[in-house]
């Protein structure tokens with residue numbers, strides 16, 4: 138599933154090629170992609186509207202329109218946004234097509250913006266941001282975005298430090314930190330030398346310094362690489378190009394390989410929901426009894 142770096146890469150494409158353009162017409166095929174409202178609501182909401190900005194919060198693309206509404210796109214598992222020439226042959230599973238007007242000032246010809254989604258978990262919604270809490274409650278509840286909010290070490294410690302949650306499920310909880318999923322959670326924990334089962338409230342200041350540095354440096358490098366494109370993954374940018382950050386993964390999908398960081402550990406995989414957590418048992422030692430300080434055993 139596209140995570141923060143992949144969605145940010147798509148956002149940058151929108152910023153460059155789509156912002157400032159008017160949507161002259163909209164076609165909606167599969168109604169499941171617009172299930173939050175309706176086909177007609179999306180068509181009416183976008184027809185004639187100009188996209189003012191391309192913003193992102195977590196994995197949500199949020200595009201304010203000149204009508205006062207916002208166009209939200211979530212790619213979920215297999216969603217793609219592709220820019221194409223008008224009339225170009227559309228790939229299977231193109232569920233929404235927006236016809237974009239030319240922007241001569243920027244030398245942009247008319248184009249089509251396609252929302253393509255094989256598994257149709259993704260969504261296209263036009264909503265009034267004033268009513269975000271009722272219309273898109275999960276957006277209103279999103280946690281700290283590591284790039285948009287640029288948290289300090291103290292911000293991170295405040296958000297994470299009091300939670301009695303294990304670090305892996307905590308990092309992928311969108312209400313705590315927005316944008317991180319399975320891949321980047323594993324990579325960040327490995328870089329910060331934190332075992333995925335560590336309870337957040339047992340972390341110390343030095344752990345937060347490492348976590349903060351790992352989170353920002355990995356996400357920034359991944360954005361620079363255009364995100365990660367995996368074999369089982371359909372993520373591409375607006376031009377249909379994959380990212381290259383998968384080449385820099387140290388633990389994700391590397392179970393059984395020797396750790397490139399310490400040279401001693403062999404990457405292990407633990408079940409996590411329907412997926413897996415990957416970590417190095419040498420770099421990321423499990424804290425024993427870390428949840429409560431050691432105290433003398435009570436007399437029997």
Ligand SMILES: [Zn+2]
Pocket residue numbers: 396397398399400401402417418419420421
């Ligand atoms: Zn290691």
